[in-house]
Amino acid sequence: MSTAVIHCKDGDHTLDLMDREVVAERLLSTSRKHSFDPDVDVAWDTPVEPDRFFMPPECVSLFETPLWDGLTRAQRIELSRRELASTMSYGIYAELMLMQALVLHAWRREVDSKDVAYALTEIADECRHSMMFARLIRTLGLRATRPPQWMYQAGKVIGGIYQPVQKFSMVLVVEETTDTLQRAIMADSDLQPLVRQVCKIHVIEESRHIKYAREELKRQVANLSPARRRAYALMISPGAYEISRALIHPSCYSGIGLDPKEAARAAAASPHRRETVAWMFRRTMGFFEEVGLLDGPARKVWQHYGILQP
Template sequence: MTNATERDPRLLRDALGPLRDREQVAQRLLESSARHSFDPDRDLDWDAPIEDGKWFWPPELVSLYDTPLWRRMSEEQRMDLARHEAASLASLGIWFEIILIQLLVRHIYDKSVTSSHVRYALTEIADECRHSMMFARMIEKGGAPPYPVPRVHHNLARVLKTVSTTPGSFAATLLGEEILDWMQRLTFPDERIQTLVRGVTRIHVVEEARHVRYAREELRRQMVTAPRWERELTRISCGQAAQVFSACFVNPRVYTNAGLDRREAVAQVRASGHRREVMRAGARRLTDFLDDVGVLRGVGRGLWRRSGLLG
């Protein structure tokens, strides 16, 4: 008995087309990786002293910026909060990258080990390992503690990554990469920022650009070829992931460790129009893309709105 593609050569060509395109994209990304990859342990000066009078994160991206509490804080307090928030974001980045590594390993488990698509996935996994170590080293250098996400969200992520569909995995990849990428693109050219932090964010931006391309291409392909139930589940799981990500973006302990009243700080961040616009601006390129490929529909769109990342 023959299947439909064997009976009709045109169907076979249509079925192979996305796979050829997938291989071409992966080959280009592999070539880019060979030209523009970094070793943070060697390419950054970890022995250089912390620079007096420089920020660890752009003040406009600090959660309390332009709130009444921010206006009462001294410049020293503001810079200290920025240092803690940089550590919180780096901790969030490590958490997300460990999740993404697991999702990528699952994605390639049944695929040809000699394909360019799998080779690039393994290249990206290696990148993410270096990034996680780089972020951890930056936290330690800055003198702030690591900020793990709350236990409830840590465990919820176990469920999300376990039940995630293939397109859902790539949507989650983009969620974890694109908002931080937007902020880091504002950070690495900013001369007010610590040289080490600028170097870390530059490396991450350059290498994450390839990761975003890989995930976008695969998500677009998956949202066309996946069965309807998988697309619907992806919309819901992606919306839930957006809520978790938004809730974990800044650990509230940063306010206590910066000498502030945690409840007052959290309340002012929630009421801040500036903060709301920063988060939506950071997500806008991503949400435009997700809308274009059909992820932001139905219940999932409502979840994204409740996350605060979609206007």
């Protein structure tokens, strides 16, 4: 264990930095005890119950909007089904990007180290998660959707670039926000049992991935000058905002007979939706505060996007 001091405008932040090998050994030990095979550990024959939501209604993008008020209960349930599938579709593409980042990370380390052994273990986890999400989407009678075209094409380029501060920051943006949603799903006994099973597996295994990304990001930030750290913070925030928008594919709205553009505008203008997004980002924002990634002008940008509440 060592420490690093981050000099921020609101004062000094002291970070505890654990040795990579120590962190990796602990995570490897946990992986041996708490890993799942979705093909075996998910009861895929669990019937989908027609009158149950697929996520908490208050987490659906149109909740508490005039459009929501005009929907029947069946339409609301259908929208929750489609938004869950859309979020998990985006999750698959995010997992693919994460796997690329982990391969690039392992390439730069000692390949016989425990750190690389854990990176490879996490890649195996993410492979299973991607297949599990895809199978759930198909089981729900839907097909996976792609991110927006510009984001999909940009991913082909960005995926091959190793920028660890950005990579591990965006890992936390995706993993912790979706983890927050999935924790709410798995805890709600009124929701679809099959969806809750999938979320439970993902939450248990994802906790290790979040720990790994947090510890690596702390090490990376500790080596940055204040100017570079603030520059990275500014670069991260627009990407996080676009991710929050990309979670809901336009087909979610057209699938229940709504105009996608009108529905997207209603969701964007909804105070409740902004609060929901801020809730999903709350843990990540707390950690970014700790490591100095909200320092300087970045804080105002996060607040402008509604991800960080003033």
